Amino acid sequence: MFCYVVTTSGIPEEPISCTVTDCTVTNSYGAFPDRSICKAAIASYPGTEQELIHVVASATKARAKMKVATLYSHSIPKLVCPDGDEGWPVSTKKLTRVLGSGVTLKQLINAAADAGLALPYSPYWSGLTVGSMLGTGAHGSSLWGDGSSVHDYVVRVRVVSPGSADDGYVKVRDLDTTNNLTDLNAVRTNLGVLGVISQMTFKLQPIFKRSITYQSESDGELAERAVSFGHQHEFADITWYLSQGKAVYRVDDRVPSGTPGDGLFNFTGFRAQSSHLLEHLRSIEERQEAQESADGKCVSATITTLALITTAFGLTNINDTFFTGYPVIGYQNRLQSSSSCLEGQGGKTCAWDPRVKGEYFFQTTFSVPLTKVKSFIQDVQRLVKLVPKSMCGMDLYLGILMRYVKASNSLLGKEEDVIDFDMTYYRSKDPMKPRLFEDVYEEIEQMGIFKYGGLPHWGKNRNVAFIEAFDKYSKGKEFLKIKERYDPLGLFSCEWTGQVLGLKDGLTKDEDGCALEGLCVCSKHTHCAPTQGYYCKPGRMNIFV
Structure with missing residues (x-):
């Protein structure tokens, strides 16, 4: 069922902010899905493994709830929020020695390259920490080798968890591929509920070069082609612009190291932007929403898409500045990931920095088995034909990014080869305000998740x-x-992890307007916004068949 119709910038703030009385924990977007405020009593910043062991032991002895918070905290759900106001967030900001969990992906990539090595696959955003990548199953795009999930290249970890009094209230476990492999597979995607990863070792490869070409085509054959495209090219992905009937295929493969080229990928969406530009763009979109201007959003989407495609999405092949044509060839460490907006360039910042009036959005991201991808894409295409202007709002945020992920042995990883559909779209600052074409977006979300x-x-x-x-x-x-x-006492668990692991109720709510923010699937009109013309009705497609 669906619901129808004083500014600072630069280097991002830390997710943990403390006063003399308590601490507040948030994410890099400044808001959790339910907009709640996460409070805690105290925060710790261990800089060495010994300090980390002491923190976990002290908190365990006090039976204090703990959650690990990373340098920037880019997870959208409440994974970093400990229960109650007496929780104890443990920051990994200073835990960067011996490839600790606080090391960022960018630091890992650069350190590997300095040694002539490369992490073969990674997320496109390099601001993640290695600990958070294992916490959430972060990935790039590939069906080749061991696949694109970073956790499948972790071959050894050390985990610091609560212990008994006989253990000194802390237990340190060393896991590798020959010792406790099942436990290692649990840690590889752990949601932060097993403890703190203090050290890890990755399986790397000799550094290599890639050749990238973006090909823009009609999406008429997307349903069939998407199934095979990931097997044809090692680093393939697809960006789908539904409102324009367009699919951009990333033809991306290894080439001999002697192939000329020193290309760079500094993705346009991850570059620092001026706060004035961000405020201007957000104001335009808010006005389009208020006026229910589908045509306005379609014009903006067309301009944005044209700019991205023309500039090769941020690829350059001369002096890290100019794009002169395809293919763009360069070393893996310069093409695999970017996050330049984190560098705090003057008065510029990341587009989603909550300190400025910039982007404020939802992200709906789910993986569909390759065996079902064709039917899912065809269903979405049929839906969009019924409401052709509905997807302009999504095309403003890069359309739908489709990444390939291989089946994994991780206990909470992908169980078969999939395509990950990543959708970003407008979120209102007012939780009771419905969005333009909200019903269509919810129908795609529910088709992917439920059908x-x-x-x-x-x-x-x-x-x-x-x-x-x-x-x-x-x-x-x-x-x-x-x-x-x-963690028999559940000290590293919280209300959110208990809910998503099926151990607690309360994942969804039964209250006015809950469907507008994705806090429920509507079952009555008051879950939507009946006074604003949005009612709970069946969707346009029979999604539960």
Whole structure:
């Protein structure tokens, strides 16, 4: 069922902010899906493994709830929020020695390159920490080798967890591929409920070069081509602009290291922008929403898409500045990931920095098995034909990014080869204000999650995406047994992780307007906005068949 019709910038603020009385924990967007404020009593910043062990032991002895918070905290759900006001967030900001969990992906990539090595696959955003990538199952795009999930290249970890009094209230476990492999597979996607990862070792490869070409075509054959495209090119992905009937295929493969080229990928959307420009663009979109101007959004989407495609999405092949044509050839460390907006360039910042009036959005991201991708895409195409201007708002935010992810042995990883559909779209500052074409977006979300059994990305999404999600994992019960062994008191668990792991109720709400923010699937009109013309009705497609 759906609901129808004083500014500072630069280097991002830390997710933990403390006063003399308490602390507040948030994410890099400044808001959780339910807009709640996360409070805690105290925060710790261990800089060494020994300091981390002491913090975990002290908190365990006090039976204090703990959650790990990373340098920037880019997860959208409440993974970093400990229960109650007496929680104890543990920051990994200073835990950067010996490849600790606080090391960022960018630092890992650069350190590997200095040694002539490369992480073969990674997320496109390099501001993540290595600990958070294991917490949420972060990935790039590939069906080749061991796949694009970073956790599948982790071969050794050390985990610091609560212990008994006999253990000194802390237990340190060393896991690798020959020692406790099942436990390692639990840690590889752990939601932060097993403890703190203090050290890890990655399986790297000799550094190599890639050749990238973006090909823009009609989406008429997308449903068929998407299934095979990931097998044809090692780093393939697809960007789908539904309102324009266009698909941009990333033809991306390794080439001999002697191939000329020193290209760079500094993705346009991850570059620092001036606060004035961000405020101007947000004001335009808010006005379009207020006026229900689908035509206005379509014009903006066309301009944005043209600019991205013309500038090769941020690829350059001369002096890290100019794009002169395809293919763009360069070393892996310069093409695989970017996050230049984090560098604090003058008065510029990341587009979603909550300190400025910039982007404020939802992200719906789920993985559909390759065997079901064709039917899902065809369903979405049929829906969009019924409401052709509805997807202009999504095309403003890069359309739908489609990334390939291979089946993994991680207990909470992908269980078969999938395509990850990543959708970003407007969110109102007013939680009771419906969005333009909200019903269409919700129908796509519910088709992917419920009809096609999509797995939600652990680090993104609105609450509705996690409804019965844990039941889709055949090794879920095995994960819970390991969780009970590592943290029997549940000190690293919180209300949110309990809900998504099926251990607690409360994932969704039954209150006025809950469907507008993805806090419920509507079952009555008051879940939507009846006074504003949005009622709870069946969708245009029969999604539950």
